[in-house]
Amino acid sequence: MPRILMTGASGGIGTRLRQLLPPIYPDLLLSDLTPPANLSSKENFRQADLADLAAVEAICEGVDGILHFGGFSVEGPWDAILQANIIGTYNLFEAARKKGVKRVVFASSNHAVGFYPRHTKIGPDVTARPDSRYGVSKVFGEAVGALYADKHGLGVTCLRIGNFGDEPLDQRRLSIWLKPEDLVQLCEIGLEHPDIHFEVLYGASYNERAWWDNSRAYQLGYRPVGKAEDHREHAMAEQARLKPDPVSDFYQGGAFCGIEFDGDAGRVWEPK
Ligand code: 15L
16 A cells, blocks of 8 residues: 655645545645644644755655645745745655655646646647746746656656636636546546656646646546536636736736736737
8 A cells, every 4th residue: 555645735735635535545644834723633644844855854754655735835925935846846856766755746837837828728848938936936846857757767747737626716717627536536647657757737627618738648547527617607707706907817827927917918928
């Protein structure tokens, strides 16, 4: 039975996966900076600061696979992103190598490619177009993952997660929604599929308005059950409450693109 470490256990995704993973991976070690508020006596938790390499090495001891959801999950000040996502992600891969971990699933994000316009369909191999310091840290994480796969033989899967939750929150999220059960499937592929060396997959359910070509995930056996269009009415009603914004509404990364934007909104960037 593999021992799986999940970082970010107290965050939004981690909290939900704590319910969904134990039937599949009963030997689950949880970690975060602070313990989850409702930790049960059946759960196994060890505190660790990702910026502290020795602490990360300690939680990787005896682990077969890692689900790395830890770190800063939105745009933030450079120092916070630097510590948690740049140093933290490097430490995670380095500790995994030192401790002989076989697989890492890295929670990348759609914000690694957020500056692609919504009318373009992109695959996993496009040039990075991060929309924020947070997005830059996800590009960095994917690069570190590739290095550790190619140089050290770690099996690495980077999931460019769209928007994780029980339903799509607005029109943008109809294109990028990820149902929790579908994320579990992607984690299983990353942890167990025999063909994994280094993969970038999109973390999205079956969304008719998808901006992403996720055929590689399907080749690896992904069969999402979430259908964004089943929630269209709710999403469009929520959309009607939002204030239009020429930058955020044009690009895939939405509001992350609009944050601190002082370019020329009338002269948009388009891929050649
Ligand atoms: C993300 O990467 C964030 O972690 C999440 O909070 C959402 O903002 C999501 O992207 C999104 O793009 O909706």
